[in-house]
Amino acid sequence: MRPGGVTVIVPAKDEAENLRRCLPSLAWAEAVFVVDSRSDDGTDRVVADHGATLVPFDFNGTYPKKKNWALDNLPIRTEWVLIVDADEVVVPALAGEILRRTAADEADGFLINMNYHFLGRRIAHCGYNGAWNLRLFRHRLGRYERVPATPGVEAGDNEVHEHVELAGRVRRLVHRLDHHAYPTIAAWVEKHGRYAAWEAENFDRFLRDPIPGGIGRGKRFKRRLKKVYLRLPCRPLVRFVYAYLIRLGFLDGRPGLVFCILLAYYEFLCGANRYAGRLRVADAEGMGAGQAGRIEPATATGSRRAVSS
DSSP states (O other), rough: OEEEEEEEEEEEEHHHHHHHHHGGGGGGGGGGEEESSSSSHHHHHHHTTTTTTEEEOOOOOOSHHHHHHHHHSSSSOEEEEOOOTTTTEEEEHHHHHHHHHHHHOOEEEEEEOOOEEEEEEOOOOTTTTTOOEEEEEETTEEEOOOOOOOOOOOOOOOOSSEEEESSSOEEOOOOOOOOEEOOOOOHHHHHHHHHHHHHHTTTHHHHHOOOOOOOOGHHHHHHHHHHHHHHHHSHHHHHHIIIITTGGGGGGGHHHHHHHHHHHHHHHHHHHHHHHHHHHHHHHHHHHHHHHHOOHHHHHHHHHHHHHO
């Protein structure tokens, strides 16, 4: 591994249209790997057209998920890695800042904020104006927190809610990513259905487990707030009031209203998935108890013989 330089990792599945916008913005990078979950929408042709490297990924159902697998298995020859989603764009000002500040040895990782777009409109409020995430870091020092998936839970094969644990100094970049999230309502609903399954599956873990120390002070504070938030009643209503009124979502106009209602719906889905999970556990325990209480014919016959004698 040579000092300096940046390798970009782009996790993808059926993201050909988004990649046509994303990959040209990464031409400055030393190498670009698109880690793909067997897409069938022409992703391979788009990747080849833009000179990136396509790497197939097959999820085993538990761990590792896509980003950690890529960090551990790709032939990364640069000191720095940048994680970019297929629906994001690294604007020229951000690209220049990345190259300049990674060369300056001022930190081991950088938090990046984003301009969030929904239905083609910029969402400047709703709690999405300060979405700082650790995306740029020295490869040898950072990995995503390990949250194995439960077999059978369709929560996706990519780290979405997990954060990078970094052993080192962290700073913030000035310029932002452009995040062109969810051009349609259907795309939002499809992804958040999977995210809600993941949230429900990890509900008890969030309440019980200690907060990882390596995810950064800001993320640790948010995790502490989440431990409180998950205990609140009527969370869909709380989420809407928080996003639309407290975080000024109404200033984003009708797109902001739609977005905040969808955020409340997501909280409902999380709760509904958790309720469904409790029902499955109760049904399984009931079946187990019923089977344990049954008297098999052979045993019953033996008992009658014993009484008769």
